[in-house]
Amino acid sequence: MDRFIYLTFDGLSRGLVYAAFALALVLIWRAARIVNFAQGSMAVAAVYVAYSVTNATGSYWLGFVVALLAGLLLGVLVERVVMRFVDHSSPLNGVVVALGLVLVLQGTLGIVYGNEYQPVETPFSRDAFEVGGIAMLSRYDLFVFAAVGTVVVVLTLLFTRTAVGLRMRAAAFAPDVSRLLGVSVGGMLTLGWALAAAVGSLAGMLVVPTELGVHPTAMDVVFVSAFTAAVVGGLDSPIGAVVGGLVVGLLLSYVSGYIDVTVAPMAILALLVLVLLGKPGGLFSSSKARVA
């Protein structure tokens, strides 16, 4: 039972990171109908920037802030320089271009930083507190809960309570009408990419220290987990992304804890196949009106 409690908290903590990453995927999917396969590499790039800043200044928090800003900037760049010019008549085009970006980013990072895992420090201890002799949560887990919770709340407020959020939703769901009403549809698209990339960077900052460290391909497996999370929740639903992330995190945690760590990727693949074949719209898909 102790183990179960520990694994549950561990799974929730991991799951929230996947949820954040899945949210980034959902943001772009809602805005542009593209699954951003370059999200992982973009996040790694931001983490590397933070790594450099932290090493140069000795301040984790400065690196953290710079990573989020770098994510924003990278999102703007990718949308303005590349994705804007993709012929969106076929979903394959966006996928292939994103894969090209993956190669460019991974290669560039490899040239600059080398292809070794470089350990990254956490700002808080990862030793779990014990409550009544049961190991439950670490300070770092609490930090993850707080960070992802903040992101979810801020995004929800942004999309439901502010004029910018309304414009973004309008631009995504009815671009032509929005344009007639004076919404800068292109600008909203760029903003969506920037936000998504920043959220992705945050997820990268949270997950990289808990694994082997930072590496040009460090986010590949995380990407697959987050994609699974997004599909479980339905690519269209932010709430679904959060729930999907938690499902994936718990599954990973239980499988690694009770069976073996090396089985975890296969569990993810199995979940993805099951959901895609059983309920491809995801458990929380809502929008039936908008097609492609």
Add this chain to the structure above:
Amino acid sequence: MTDMQQKASASTVPETGLNVPKRRRRPHPALVIVAGGILVVALTYVLPPFRNYQLATMGAYFCVTAGLTVLTGLNGQLSLGHGALMATGAYTLALTQNRWVNLPLSFAVAVLVTTAAGAVIGLAAARLRGPYLAGLTLAVAIVVPSVTSTFDETFNSDQGLSVILNPPPETIPMERWQAWLCWGAALVVVLLLALLIRGRFGRDLRAVRDDETAAKLAGINIARTQVLAFVVSAVCAGVAGALFAVLAQSVSPGAFPLTLSLFLVMAIVIGGLGSLFGALWGAVLLVLLPTLAQSVGEQTGSQQLEGNLALVVFGVVLVVVMLAAPGGLASIPSRISRLIRRNR
């Protein structure tokens, strides 16, 4: 090249409903293959051993790019999992070969196993479209190498396995023998593919890609066509993987990273989706560009540049081709889009 020009001219013809490109009488694929075979054998006698090895690698890549271009270009299914299918073929060959040391038998088993793997993934893939299919195959590409750690007693995790080979007859150097083997396999595979896509099956593939409803009305079994396309393509990848195992005389998960699958996609996009000649150019580039990047890296003395420059170059090429000529190298992407739009 004539193939691409032909496609370009076909796409400029106004839509008449019957989009039949004007066909120039082309030589029978068998003739082209025989000519290619003669050329390769001649080359193996001229080239030094290391170049022969590279030539052999090209042949192995040609197998998989040809299969992938049929799947993606002609049937509209984008697979990022072909690197994993190659790994399946390679490991199967290694395991069989190390037990019985019988190369033809090992190849047969590798083909059988990848057929099964392709059927499983293909069954799932036939129900998926666009980014969902890409995501699923991406997951396959990332997860399959980790299987080697799960069953490390069989696969010896990251170290991988070495492959026992009977040495070729003494008069033939190893590299030349490898080039013959790889190109022999590649030419057989490509000939079969060429014959296959010339006939009814090829027509079915294109019909399903272009318009599923119309294809269904014409009596084509859509799911079966898609699964078959995936199986055919998977077998090509399996053969290529087995050839790589013979080439390196070892297999390890590190030889089949995600970037390999992405390279394969780049190779078929750049050569023109759906064209077997395009697949050949893609295979040639897959060998030449990294070599070029490596020599640049050696000249500048930067180790980090060596492996990574090729990634950057491939990535830039992929992005530029997709942005500058979406459907320019081949008019297929726009047709895929029509297929998917109608399907939603």
